[in-house]
Amino acid sequence: MGALALATLFLSVHEWYWGQIQHWPKGHDLESLDVWADQRARVAELSEEDVIILGSSRAHFNINIHRWDSLTGRRPLQLAYPGSSPLHPIEDIIEKTDFRGTLVIGVAPGLFYTVAGTWPANRGKALVDRYYNRTYAQRFNQWVYDFIDPHFHYLNQEISYESLIDYLPIPNRDSINDPDLWPPMVRMDAYRNIRMIPIMENDTAHQRKQKKIWFNPNPKNRAADTIDAIMNHYQQLFQQFKDRGGKVAFVNGPVTGYYLKHQPVLWPREDYWDRLLNECGCPGYHYLDHPETSIMEPPEWSHLNRRDADRFTEILVEHLREDKLISDAL
């Protein structure tokens, strides 16, 4: 009992420290494979009126599924996942389910245009593998986690010991880059809806930490040599999906700073975005094509704050309605 009391005392201090001093929000883990798998498991319940969102972090941040729900009466399934290519999740939905609704696919070029075996694709594959390979013990564990995870910092994977070791101030050798120290950024709920936290929206020092992580002095287009194969593969997949009655829409979200400088150079719009839409025969919504979204400024160059994410969602829903890709619930 004495040991448990001591542990509880330490734990209370720990909770206070990470909440008040470090500003970490309580919520479900942003990168939890199990929370993703729980949502993936719901695909079987969806009708042809429903929407699934796939993509990477921009589709995850910029689309508020609860706002979408309030506008249409239907809440989309959020399956976009940070730092990943949607390649394998798209294959999974199209080839292994009979879903015939609408796929809204976020196109962050550095992650979307990728082939199997690369790290962005492997992160997406890990999600799909988790969904199919979960043991009953892992499902039970996640069921318990769903109840307690949003209430405690000590369950937050982003402040695991493995991550915290990176914070020790021991200088590295010249050839070793200092590890990325990710600042807290979002709060995610059980539906995987995420909202940027106030400190990231308002604190420029905090934003600078994140910008430092995004900045890469030598950005590359890993898909340059394989783009024909990538386009061909996506074209075949989406054709298969449309043949069974499904609908597809692509979304390209606002960026500024570093991304605005490099994206148009590395992935010229006509060679990538326009080609994707043409070859797949699907509509797409590029932020530069709408006056309101074209001037949105993500606080850390890549993801929208809460107000802009809500507005971005509203504009996207309007476009999808106009193009008859979604319908409102009666």
Add this chain to the structure above:
Amino acid sequence: MLLLASYIFYGLWNPPLILLLWISTLIDWTAGQKLAKVEAKAKRRFWLLLSMAVNLGFLGFFKYGNFLLENFQQMLALFGQDYQPPKWDILLPMGISFYTFQTMSYTIDLYKKKIEPARSFLDFSLYVTFFPQLVAGPIVRSDALIPQFYEPKRASESAFFLGFLLLTIGLFEKMVFADSLLSPVADAIFGSKEALLPLDAWTGVLAFSGQIFFDFAGYSLCAIGIAMMLGFSLPDNFRYPYGSIGFSEFWGRWHISLSSWLRDYLYIPLGGNRKGFSRTQINLMLTMLLGGLWHGASWTFVVWGFLHGSYLIIERLVRLRWPVKPSKGFIQVILAFLTFSAVNITWVFFRAEDFKSAWRLLLSLFYLGGEKAVLTSNFMVLTLLLMSLVFFGHYAMRKHSLVQLIEKSPRWLILSLWGIMLFALFTVQSSGEQFIYFQF
């Protein structure tokens, strides 16, 4: 109740594979009953062989099926035959190497009339499936466990709390040391596609050395602790192996239940040391080669076994030439360090995915071609610090046991350390890696 809990425990991983447990239980129970009653030699041999054929058959199919097929394919290719075998997608049942060895020991001991058969089918079923040690040992002999099932058990208050403390220590070793600190270092080094600087290579190998110890010894402590909380007693599986002076001592301290199983059911039946010098060395090597293969269906594991077999043979030769035991503490520490270093080199083959990677890492260890640095200073310093503590800690604890140490230490100290470990377990947020030995 315990039997039902054990089946639920196993089923939470993969329910259909409980069937294998049932078949193994049924066959070995039947064989055991027959061996206890039948006197005719031929019939006794039949029942023993049936039990072994079923258990080794399961192991052969599930664990070594693909390995055998790949080697068959490669052998045909040597003769110019292009054989493309059908692709098998065989799931390795968790802990199959442990429960098959455990049940085989039961029928072999009955065949040799060393033990009495279990009194009831339920007692025997629980022996096969007792959940604390089902998936990763210790491999417990039937005479040490089955009699404990005959009477209802209830742990005393002190045994319950000691068991809980051992469980905490085991989980702490696994989640804090193995998963959070050492696993990322070992993964970075063994996953590197380039030759490395010796400092990085040694740190990575030491990290794996620590990872596998904390992972497996941690599991064993959890099993012993849970059993103790339920009123049962399981034998030690690790006794500070990295403080060993020499390799025979190492194998008396590392995975004790497997090494004693291999000694009793393989080395001694092969003739042990009773058939002359040369035959002893051959028996030793054969035992270690098969011990290596037990760990996994890959030639790298066989090389790991070969290295340990070679170490044991060299040690015997050295002891024959210089039979004096070193008495000075300083020399003993140096010998223990040499043993620890040599054991670390074997882990390269145990962990590497293939010979190419193993060879690249071996060259890196001895500064033969590597220039690349991969580890951050934080992980490197913590790993080296922890593994130094492990080495000196194991050396210092060679003649002591953990339970003795707990019982001798002041209560406030134990409670404080226990509280810190519990806090660490709450906050560690390990990614939930499964125990390495589950796959064996």
